[in-house]
Amino acid sequence: MGRVTNFNPLCVLLPLFIVLAATATAQANLFLPRPRIGYYGSACWNVESIVRSVVRSNYFANPANAPGILRMHFHDCFVRGCDGSVLLDGPNSERTAIPNLSLRGFNVIEEAKTQLEIACPRTVSCADILALAARDFVVLTGGPWWAVPLGRLDGRVSLASDVDLPGPTDSVAVQKQRFAAKNLNTQDLVVLAAGHTIGTAGCGVFRNRFFNYNNTGSPDPTINPSFVPQIQAQCPLNGNAAARVALDTGSEGQFDTSYLNNLRFGRGVLESDQVLWTNPETRPIVERLLGLRFPFLLFGSEFARSMYKMSLIEVKTGLDGEIRRVCSAVN
Template identity: 85%
Template sequence: MGSSTNFNPCYVLLPFFLVLAANATHTNFFLPRPRTGYYGSACWNVESIVRSVVESNYLANPANAPGILRMHFHDCFVQGCDASVLLAGPNSERTAIPNLSLRGFNVIEEAKTQLEIACPRTVSCADILALAARDFVNLAGGPWWPVPLGRLDGRVSLASNVILPGPTDSVAVQKLRFAEKNLNTQDLVVLAAGHTIGTAGCVVFRDRFFNYDNTGSPDPTIAPSFVPQMIRSKLNVL
């Protein structure tokens, strides 16, 4: 995944994350569901504290923006937005191959440290990650949206649970995986376009234009007129 931070606000991330908040956070009906203003006076400045940490880390390294947004997606897609991707240890989610390239854990740890000083044992890491993802997107030029809070941190983190859509999956497989999470085709397109806030490295999709399935030819499902356009404008080959 690329680290460019030239974000196009046309990639409307708000619907995607609202769906995640509604469907992928708590599977138990009796657990509290996220809502705005959840912490109230218990931690009235939670959003400003997270925002301050995000701003300083964005200025220090803008690549933190796509890093944290990608981490948030990898967390939510596996077993809900429970911050289980943050847990370290043998065979944890962090050790799964798709997560080995995740970055930005230090940002969440920094925000958690400051919140423990201001509001001890109150704000979950899951909420911090959700807020940080929103704030990084916003700082990178994307939209701002209200983040419902009240997620519970997960205590189970297994590499074997990490089944994420891959760059070589067909559209049919991608749609199926998203449908399993109650996400539709629009959610798939939004995420594919924006979850890294940038451009994917050529290695991720180059074979689709030059050597699809080792055929030596482009992927036949790509519009023929689009192939030379991508080669010229994106791959900078010709």
């Protein structure tokens, strides 16, 4: 007589159930909204701490990385959306466009990416790293913290010909049009421009405004006369066009409302900044941020809110993008 073996169906069904449950969970995650807060979960639980550590070391090594990365994030989001396309290297990439030639901090993003590829291979996008790094650099300069939604994918296209960014001589009307095209309103425009509180600009970008405004042979009349010789000394007419000047005189590198107060007294370095005070539509917003007009606006809170909105511009999801292994090149 053959041997009888007791068969327990749970031995087959339990492992099968576990596999099916795991598969269902993974598929369900595909349909959850992205980007979102806490997107990576257990797949890369320490993503934010890794980026924050890299940001801290690079900030203390060179504080200029703070405005550099904040500007890079802005330039990324305003061209093809927040997809890390500005990070791609190549002969005709966005990095080669004139407004992007002075971008700095690419090494910071690559360093964070290298560490994340060790901790969580092929999981975290370069676009997400840039968004997190921008937030963390702002915090180190005394600015606000905000929750960054994650789950962006990296774009595969980066063309210099696509780069059409707000310019240093833009009127308020032109700036409003450019921001509205990205679903950002006039208050977002003023608040995000105030990120220049930690920014700098090359002399070649604005020098004519202090010497020969619109070929008049004189400085822009909206500039405070006492401010003109100060900038002229920093940016001589025949001096180095690449020399950089703080956009927030007297409070360089500190996230505060000093930049806005400088506009109030005609000490804006860029024409596109100073018009925010002279224009009747944007001036009340500046006044509210300075506590000069009711209802008041808290600059830190409003900056965080506008940065959150900006970070969601035209994000890539699904088949639109990828998770790059190296931030400077597509897979």
